[in-house]
Amino acid sequence: MSAVHNVIGVRREQAADGSHQHLTGVWVQAREDGPPYTARQVAESIREGEIWVARVDGVEVQVHPLARCPHPGCEVGHCLSIRDRDGRDLLERVQAR
Numbered sequence: 001m002s003a004v005h006n007v008i009g010v011r012r013e014q015a016a017d018g019s020h021q022h023l024t025g026v027w028v029q030a031r032e033d034g035p036p037y038t039a040r041q042v043a044e045s046i047r048e049g050e051i052w053v054a055r056v057d058g059v060e061v062q063v064h065p066l067a068r069c070p071h072p073g074c075e076v077g078h079c080l081s082i083r084d085r086d087g088r089d090l091l092e093r094v095q096a097r
Contacts, residue, residue: 039080
């Protein structure tokens with residue numbers, strides 16, 4: 001069985017053009033007081049088969065890696081996406097730290 005990481009908080013940073021935010025750090029229950037995992041670390045972990053989940057409005061949703069930011073014109077790589085089953089972006093609703 002793959003390891004499951006329970007996300008308890010995230011760090012978000014405004015994109016250079018101010019139009020959206022990127023998830024740049026992730027805290028998990030097992031490492032609550034330590035430094036956050038980076039987006040790259042989380043993406044690599046997911047690609048290796050581990051599962052990262054967050055609770056948003058009482059619903060468990062998965063974190064997904066993206067090779068590039070989906071916003072037009074943004075060149076940031078190693079992004080993470082937190083979306084519901086309908087594809088709505090939930091990043092703004094995850095607890096920030």
